[in-house]
Amino acid sequence: MARWEPGARERLVLAAVDLFTEQGYDATTVAQIADRAGVTKSTFFRHFPDKRELLVAGQETLSRLLAEGITEAPADATPLGAVAAGLERASSAMGPMNHEIAPRIKAAVAASTELRERDALKSVSLAAAMTEALVARGVPGATAALASELGVLAFKRAFTAWSESNAKDDFARYAVSALDELRAASATLG
Missing domain, CATH: 1.10.10.60 (Homeodomain-like)
Known part of the structure; x- marks a missing residue:
């Protein structure tokens, strides 16, 4: 061996x-x-x-990259603008191997209660990292939490769309597009 x-x-x-x-x-x-x-x-x-x-092997890296992107966003960035910067930064961790195995990971998670629970914990961890980074920028807690949850939802939607596409190295475009869609949808909530 x-x-x-x-x-x-x-x-x-x-x-x-x-x-x-x-x-x-x-x-x-x-x-x-x-x-x-x-x-x-x-x-x-x-x-x-x-x-x-094994299926959340890059979670710490994603959390760190999301937080770094938010921290380094321009000072005048809105909370969702900072989250977009975090998503763009995190996209650097989404390479060809991630693209290749994404559909199989999705299927494995869907077939296992234990993995679905672990996936939910991953979402909580990513949201917490983004919330902390936003609060450090001076964003009020409730606003930071909402922006972070939208960021996690955008990440998940982007991951699904990206993994089903042929664009192996363009995760950032999917992530920012998903966040833009969610931003527009939230504006209709009233």
């Missing part, structure tokens, strides 16, 4: 997604994932605490 080859984390994610697709999340073991990725179980556990965490 090639224990020290580079790219173990990515190989583990790909192996897990393939196995979840082939045999389902519940029927897949950590040992099977490690074997398919060509690593040991201890290597698996150096990268992930459990198999559930």
